[in-house]
Amino acid sequence: MSALIRDHDWSTTSLGPIERWTERFKLMVEQVLANPLISGLTCGPERILVYNEAAARLFGDRHPGALGRPLSEAFPDTWPVVAPLYERVFLGESVHVPAQPFDLGGGEVFDAYLTPMRDEAGAVIAAHMIGFEIGGRLRTEAALRVSEERLARALEAGEVGVWEINLATLDAWRSPQHDRIFGYEALLPRWSYDMFLDHITPEDRDSVDAGFQDAIAADGPWNFECRIRRADGKLRWIGAQGRIDAGAGSHLRRMKGTVRDITERKSSEAALRESEERFRGLVEGFGQFSWEAHPDGSIVVDSPGWRAFTGQRLDEWQGFGWLDAIHVDDRAAIEQKWRAAVAARSAVNAEYRLWHASSASWRWSNVRVVPITRPDSTIRKWAGVNIDVNDRRMLQARLEVLVNELQHRARNLLGVVAAIADRTVKRGGSVEAFEERLQALSRAQGLLSQNGSDTVEVGALVRAELAAHVDELSDQIEVGGPPVLLTARQVQNFALALHELTTNAVKYGALRNDTGRLAVTWDVTRDRRGRPRLSLGWIETGIPVDPGQATRRGYGTELIQQALPYALQASVGYVLGENGVRCQIDMPITCPV
Structure with missing residues (x-):
């Protein structure tokens, strides 16, 4: 810019050639050129322009034509506005021009300071201008105000x-x-x-x-x-x-x-907590417990009910540590099912064996889990509840055993009935005898059903058979022995043997009149290997019997002497003496008490 000023023909202006400029004026020009801000001199009555590099850049395509020209010619559009201001400066007044538009094509706005410059005699010869382009700042401030107003309205x-x-x-x-x-x-x-x-x-x-x-x-x-x-x-x-x-x-x-x-939010949270506490209290009141999981399936919220049931600590239960409380045989399948449900965002209904700390045992538990979603359908959390179904599972297992046992007993019973029918018919027995034997089997089955198990106590079996033929037990009959249980398989054949002995006693032996006596007693003995055996004695007395006239040989005797050894591995001693029948049955048992 110094070169342009030096080479410019100033002789055509009121300033005259540079050689005639005073040292004071040259110093003013040097100060303008050295100023990094927008700076210039408006000189003399014609308001001739001298300016620096920063001003030249601002003037754009009006530079260098504006150099050495009157301000009114270089900037005719703004001259009417600034002319009075420069008049004031040439009268010796310093003027601040705030936010002055200066249209150079970019919407420029300036803060300008106009200062009078005097010669050696004190006369004002020029107006020194220093300018600050503030358009950008003003636009930023305006945008900030708009933003603040929007923020205020939003708040x-x-x-x-x-x-x-x-x-x-x-x-x-x-x-x-x-x-x-x-x-x-x-x-x-x-x-x-x-x-x-x-x-x-x-x-x-x-x-x-x-x-x-x-x-x-x-x-x-x-x-x-x-x-x-x-x-x-x-x-x-x-x-x-x-x-x-x-x-x-x-x-x-x-x-x-x-x-x-946030009162409404707090009220909603309190209502939700109260609802969840009521639900949790209701669930745990039925011996169950509830829990929550993070959307990714991990545990982050405590469940006192789970920890009380399983005995896990909080750090053991969180994350996926809850899997450790599940039986190892069920763990992999449950984990796979849970992760698949989380991925598919679907509910879970499953059963597994869960460790029960207070009983130190595994108990079956039914778990049901559903996703709790937000309005946008994303999962907020998972809500789960565990229900102890161990009693149901045990009952189901028991029912399965009972059904299998019933089928087995039915097959055995049908086999026994068929054998009785076959032997009775072949021996020319009566229908009444067949019916009586079926009734004996029915009584034995009734005792099995009555006990609700697959065993019957020997005393109950003996008393039930005697009660079916004698109105009431009297001094004629003695029954006694320790508690001994027979299995369902043993009961059927043993009941038939008792029936045959009782029927013969009623028809021919000690129970046919008031003079006879019957003693049915038993005890538990041990074989050489220490295994338990039932030893039952049937002794009739008080009734003379002629063995030659009443042999009482038939299906009943055959059942006692042959079927019991075959079916029950029993040893049987059967003697029909002059004083009545003496029968000793010795057989292995599995549950003496």
């Missing part, structure tokens, strides 16, 4: 109050919504931290203040929720977030933040 619409505390004085600036949250219809003239604390309920005041002091000491955030008593006396919940403005400097420390009324 008002969202009922969010804004505050800023001077940490030195503890006085605060607030938005109108802030004071409305605290129950004031209009913005108060003054607000302080102490006024804020006065609104907080006594139960929450200390913890809120402690959080504020900690935030100041650590230059950290201040986030809290508490109850306040509004100016109108209403009790409300508020939530606030604050942060220290690190850019304000240590001597101007401020904390800025927001506050909003």
